[in-house]
Amino acid sequence: MTPGWNGALPAPGIRTVRDMKSVLAEPRCPETGALYFMYRDLARSAPDRCWLAQNRLRYDVTVIPPRDLCGEYVKTKGHYHPADPAGTGYPELYEVTQGEAFFLLQSRTLDDIVLIHAGTGARVAIPPGYGHITINPSPDATLALANLVSTAFESEYGEYETLHGAAYYLMNDGRIVKNRHYPEVPPVRHLTAVKGRDAAGRACTGSLYSLVSNRDALAFLNEPEKYPDVFTGLTKD
Numbered sequence: 001m002t003p004g005w006n007g008a009l010p011a012p013g014i015r016t017v018r019d020m021k022s023v024l025a026e027p028r029c030p031e032t033g034a035l036y037f038m039y040r041d042l043a044r045s046a047p048d049r050c051w052l053a054q055n056r057l058r059y060d061v062t063v064i065p066p067r068d069l070c071g072e073y074v075k076t077k078g079h080y081h082p083a084d085p086a087g088t089g090y091p092e093l094y095e096v097t098q099g100e101a102f103f104l105l106q107s108r109t110l111d112d113i114v115l116i117h118a119g120t121g122a123r124v125a126i127p128p129g130y131g132h133i134t135i136n137p138s139p140d141a142t143l144a145l146a147n148l149v150s151t152a153f154e155s156e157y158g159e160y161e162t163l164h165g166a167a168y169y170l171m172n173d174g175r176i177v178k179n180r181h182y183p184e185v186p187p188v189r190h191l192t193a194v195k196g197r198d199a200a201g202r203a204c205t206g207s208l209y210s211l212v213s214n215r216d217a218l219a220f221l222n223e224p225e226k227y228p229d230v231f232t233g234l235t236k237d
């Protein structure tokens with residue numbers, strides 16, 4: 001059974017080591033094979049699927065088994081989201097459904113870098129204008145994530161590919177190593193998100209999936225400019 005999901009699953013999108021070479025700390029790392037599995041556009045019922053489509057939202061599950069990539073923890077490739085019609089970047093909402101995660105966020109202007117340590121059951125919002133990667137820092141436990149996100153955009157991978165990953169690499173000896181392809185960037189700000197709370201410490205009731213069909217709770221994913229409070233305590237100011 002796939003962690004974080006009880007029902008039937010479509011075939012996953014798979015990212016392999018080959019797909020990730022351009023963003024690894026050690027691009028010549030000789031590891032091979034699948035790194036993580038993306039089950040996109042899930043719904044538990046036909047009415048839920050209809051509601052998600054009508055509200056331009058997608059529910060996905062991502063499964064990241066543990067892996068040592070030449071001293072670097074396994075991670076997602078990394079991307080930014082474009083701006084919505086009002087000029088505000090599309091956000092995203094994650095829940096850790098199994099294991100623990102580090103979310104490494106960086107503002108597009110590179111004036112803010114945030115590392116969020118999130119335990120099972122924690123929720124993390126990706127704020128407008130921030131790129132993100134997710135890291136599995138465990139030597140032996142699989143990380144599973146659920147996310148809700150707008151279907152109105154496509155992720156942008158260009159900066160992460162050109163600059164060989166995020167601004168920092170998380171190594172499995174505990175080091176956080178600055179990526180030498182970046183200009184000077186600020187030191188990492190650290191935040192923690194625990195079960196039932198988000199990274200700003202606010203309580204979150206129910207599972208992420210329980211928000212499906214709750215228009216008020218999820219409207220910020222398509223019109224983030226109307227809901228700046230969602231990101232208070234997460235962004236720099």
Ligand SMILES: O=P(O)(O)OC[C@H]1O[C@H](O)[C@H](O)[C@@H](O)[C@@H]1O
Pocket residue numbers: 015037038039040060061062076077078079092147149155
């Ligand atoms: O697109 P990547 O950088 O590989 O990251 C992987 C994740 O990205 C997005 O946030 C998607 O909504 C997820 O479904 C996906 O698993």
